[in-house]
Amino acid sequence: MPIDAAKALAAAPRSAEIAWSAKDVQLYHLGIGAGRPATDPGELRYTLEDRLRVLPSFATVAGAGEPGVTGGLSMPGVDVDLARVLHGGQALRVHRPIPVEGRATATSRITAVYDKGTAAVLVLRTEVADAEGPLWTDDARIFVRGEGGWGGDRGPSVRLPEPGGEPDRTVERPTRPDQALLYRLSGDLNPLHADPEFARLAGFDRPVLHGLCTYGMTLKAVVDTLLDGDVGRVRSYTARFAGVVFPGETLRIRAWRGEAGRLRVAVTAAERDDAPVLADTVVAHS
Incomplete structure (x- = not known):
C-alpha cells in the first residue's frame, strides 16, 4: 500500500526555517484579487507597503507555502501519484x-x-512560531483518490448542519x-492549476483554480464586508x-451570523448553477 499509516x-516532526517580506x-494579496479598484482606500491596505496589513490566510503561503500539500506527500510512509491528490480542506488558527x-x-x-474507502485522507499539521512565540497553527486535509480500503479509521465527520434562513x-x-497563473507564484506550483494536459490526467477538462486561492478570496470578502x-x-x-x-468564474459568497463571534459561510460557482465550492466554512472572530 503506498500509504503506510x-x-x-x-x-x-520536520522543522524548517521560513521567511517572508x-x-x-x-x-499573495494580488493573487487573491486585491487591488480592484486599485485606488480604493480599502484595497490599499492589502497592496501599499506604508499601510499594509496581512490577511491571516497568507499563512498558507508564507515561506512559499512550505511544507504545503506537496510537502505532506514527501513524509515517511507516503508515496502517491500527485495526479490523484486533491486538497480536501483547510483549518487555520491565528495566535496573534x-x-x-x-x-x-x-x-x-x-x-x-x-480510510474513506475509495480514498485516503491525510491531515498535515504545521505549527509556526517566531522569536516571540506561536504565530499560527494550520491543518491541511489531503485527499488521495484510490488509496483507501485498508480497513482503517474513517475519521470524524466534518459536515456541519446547513445554516438556516x-x-x-x-x-x-x-x-x-489568468488568476491561477498569478496565485501560483506564491508557492503552489502544482501543474494541475496551469498545465491543461496534466489537468486532463487528473480528470478535469482544463486547469482549475487553487483551492487555497478561493479560500483566501473568501476570507478577504468576509473581512471586508462583515469585519470592518x-x-x-x-x-x-x-x-x-x-x-x-x-x-474566470464568479464566486458567490453567502455569510450568516451565528453564535457570538462565529460566521458561517458558503461559496458557490455562480455560472454553474451555484455548484458548491467551499462548504462547512466557519470564521471565528473577535
Whole structure:
C-alpha cells in the first residue's frame, strides 16, 4: 500500500526555517484579487507597503507555502501519484497578528490518516512560531483518490448542519482567467492549476483554480464586508473544499451570523448553477 499509516503517524516532526517580506504579502494579496479598484482606500491596505496589513490566510503561503500539500506527500510512509491528490480542506488558527515581514520556524507532522474507502485522507499539521512565540497553527486535509480500503479509521465527520434562513450578506467576487497563473507564484506550483494536459490526467477538462486561492478570496470578502476590514479580528478559519473553480468564474459568497463571534459561510460557482465550492466554512472572530 503506498500509504503506510503507522509509519506516517510515527514519523518525527520536520522543522524548517521560513521567511517572508512585504513583497510576498503583496503578491499573495494580488493573487487573491486585491487591488480592484486599485485606488480604493480599502484595497490599499492589502497592496501599499506604508499601510499594509496581512490577511491571516497568507499563512498558507508564507515561506512559499512550505511544507504545503506537496510537502505532506514527501513524509515517511507516503508515496502517491500527485495526479490523484486533491486538497480536501483547510483549518487555520491565528495566535496573534502575522507581521508584514518575518522569520519563523515551521514544524510539521501528519496527525491523522483516515480510510474513506475509495480514498485516503491525510491531515498535515504545521505549527509556526517566531522569536516571540506561536504565530499560527494550520491543518491541511489531503485527499488521495484510490488509496483507501485498508480497513482503517474513517475519521470524524466534518459536515456541519446547513445554516438556516437568508444569509446576512451575499457578495460576488469574479476570478480572472489568468488568476491561477498569478496565485501560483506564491508557492503552489502544482501543474494541475496551469498545465491543461496534466489537468486532463487528473480528470478535469482544463486547469482549475487553487483551492487555497478561493479560500483566501473568501476570507478577504468576509473581512471586508462583515469585519470592518480589520484583519486582526480573525481568530480561526476552517473550510472544506467541496468543488472546483475554473479561472474566470464568479464566486458567490453567502455569510450568516451565528453564535457570538462565529460566521458561517458558503461559496458557490455562480455560472454553474451555484455548484458548491467551499462548504462547512466557519470564521471565528473577535
